[in-house]
Amino acid sequence: MSARGAVAQQQGADEELLGKVDDYERSDLSPTQVAALRLADAYLTAPAAMTDAVREDVASQLSAVQVVEIVLKVMGFSSDKAMVALGIDFDEERPFTM
Numbered sequence: 001m002s003a004r005g006a007v008a009q010q011q012g013a014d015e016e017l018l019g020k021v022d023d024y025e026r027s028d029l030s031p032t033q034v035a036a037l038r039l040a041d042a043y044l045t046a047p048a049a050m051t052d053a054v055r056e057d058v059a060s061q062l063s064a065v066q067v068v069e070i071v072l073k074v075m076g077f078s079s080d081k082a083m084v085a086l087g088i089d090f091d092e093e094r095p096f097t098m
Contacts, residue, residue: 035061
């Protein structure tokens, strides 16, 4: 399990919810949750290539404060990517919390 999954479970997520997140576009998650996941995916894959449709969806579902909070959390969760790429990741799981 990823560190993000471990933190999510600490916060009350179960395997069913984590499965929905993995396939959020076809899930029964709320429109707000789907918009948050679209924002996270866009940030992690290619922020400059975010489509107008995703921007409009995010703006219609989330406040500016929520957008900033999500981006900051995604930044924190993804801060270990360089270490993983270099092969110097921590041997033990160290959940990130905000």
